[in-house]
Amino acid sequence: MQRQDKRKGRQRLGLTYNKLWKLLIDKEMNKGALQREADLSPTTMSKLSKGLSVNTxxxxxxxxxxxxxxxxxxxxxxxxxIERKEDRSNA
Incomplete structure (x- = not known):
């Protein structure tokens, strides 16, 4: 089911990180190595894994x-x- 923006009646777009996971495989790198080398917090890695928004x-x-x-x-x-956490709570 496609999500609609209730305020404008438009379909909402989402950001996916599927290309990141494919790139890690191509570079033979795991998530732990990315976390260490990019100095990412466990919370940030969790957000990426769940498809949630992270800081630019x-x-x-x-x-x-x-x-x-x-x-x-x-x-x-x-x-x-993957739906954002707040979207699931409004359903």
């Missing part, structure tokens, strides 16, 4: 660590696979 500076640090562009680790999706 965090995404930049990940890009610096992996030597890539932000478009290499994120993607805007019309059908995000």
């Amino acid at each position: 500076n965090t995404l930049v640090r990940i890009c610096e660590t992996l030597q890539c562009d932000i478009s290499d680790i994120t993607e805007i999706s019309k059908n995000p696979t």
